[in-house]
Amino acid sequence: MPDNVVGGIEKIEYAAASLTGVVTTWKPMPNIAVGSVLHTKNVGTKSTINKEDGARTFINIFTPSEGDTLTIGLLSQDPTLLSELFSTKYTAATTLTEFYAEDKIANLAIKITCNPMKDGRKCIIIFYNTDVQTGYTNNITFDQVQQLALTAALGTYLTTGDTKAKVYSKQWVLANGTTIDSTAA
Amino acid sequence: MRDSFDITIDVRGLLNVPSIISLLGADGKIYQTERPTGRALFTDLVVNSLGITNEQVQQGAGNVNCYVPSITSGGVKIADQAKTMIIARVVLSLLDERYMTNYQTWIQDENTLMQDTDGSFFYNIPFRYRSMQTNFKRV
Numbered sequence: 001m002p003d004n005v006v007g008g009i010e011k012i013e014y015a016a017a018s019l020t021g022v023v024t025t026w027k028p029m030p031n032i033a034v035g036s037v038l039h040t041k042n043v044g045t046k047s048t049i050n051k052e053d054g055a056r057t058f059i060n061i062f063t064p065s066e067g068d069t070l071t072i073g074l075l076s077q078d079p080t081l082l083s084e085l086f087s088t089k090y091t092a093a094t095t096l097t098e099f100y101a102e103d104k105i106a107n108l109a110i111k112i113t114c115n116p117m118k119d120g121r122k123c124i125i126i127f128y129n130t131d132v133q134t135g136y137t138n139n140i141t142f143d144q145v146q147q148l149a150l151t152a153a154l155g156t157y158l159t160t161g162d163t164k165a166k167v168y169s170k171q172w173v174l175a176n177g178t179t180i181d182s183t184a185a
Numbered sequence: 186m187r188d189s190f191d192i193t194i195d196v197r198g199l200l201n202v203p204s205i206i207s208l209l210g211a212d213g214k215i216y217q218t219e220r221p222t223g224r225a226l227f228t229d230l231v232v233n234s235l236g237i238t239n240e241q242v243q244q245g246a247g248n249v250n251c252y253v254p255s256i257t258s259g260g261v262k263i264a265d266q267a268k269t270m271i272i273a274r275v276v277l278s279l280l281d282e283r284y285m286t287n288y289q290t291w292i293q294d295e296n297t298l299m300q301d302t303d304g305s306f307f308y309n310i311p312f313r314y315r316s317m318q319t320n321f322k323r324v
Contacts, residue, residue, distance in 0.1 A: 009322070031321070033241070033324075034323075035324075075317075145317075
């Protein structure tokens with residue numbers, strides 16, 4: 001039986017965020033730093049109140065956690081992408097990018113296409129609504145390049161006809177992108 | 186992705202310039218990987234590769250060996266250090282801290298005078314090579 005695993009990154013793409021889970025055109029995020037991509041799923045805290053006379057739970061109180069996050073490191077500082085991530089003034093004629101003092105939170109949709117690690121199936125993960133804040137990491141040295149450090153706070157979206165908010169989707173497809181029909185025969 | 190052949194091709198390209206060619210003389214050659222036999226009387230350069238990694242930033246290494254015909258002193262064949270030094274210093278200047286479009290080279294390890302199995306003397310110049318891959322997908 002085919003296995004659905006998630007591993008390796010073939011490519012990451014981005015677009016303007018969609019609150020309805022619909023994106024038609026994606027742009028590439030070039031040169032992903034090895035080992036930099038991490039999806040953190042935060043879990044809420046459960047507290048229990050017991051009755052005085054025993055260990056029996058009287059009530060459970062669930063405290064939601066901070067929202068989920070996604071971190072991505074990029075080695076390439078493409079001016080078009082920089083203008084999405086930072087508040088900049090870009091002059092294409094001279095490739096001059098000037099960074100404004102104000103901070104910017106980029107509202108992006110992010111699509112991660114994984115590698116087919118097992119059984120020729122690769123996973124496509126899509127975050128339709130994220131708030132991305134960007135910093136730098138890595139010293140600027142002879143041996144390494146400065147890295148863009150993206151931290152995306154994952155927001156929700158609502159698809160047409162559904163009443164519950166969603167955060168992300170995972171879909172497995174064949175290595176060539178063909179959709180898999182997993183309907184039982 | 187770049188391979189060992191790219192290293193020898195690229196470095197040979199850096200060395201195949203008038204400042205080197207004029208020092209090699211009419212019969213001198215710049216060889217990739219190995220020097221043919223029977224060249225003891227010629228001034229040659231040989232560029233070889235020690236391999237390259239397959240990572241986002243590819244790191245490679247190689248050698249340039251500067252062969253100069255030996256001279257006879259007191260009935261003994263010895264290295265022509267004066268000519269070797271002239272050629273080696275031009276090679277060093279051409280390979281150290283070169284930032285090309287698709288790759289970089291620099292001199293890192295010690296370079297030294299050595300003797301080949303056929304008795305030829307050569308000056309060994311180890312160099313490093315680096316290239317950043319685009320569309321690297323093993324992330």
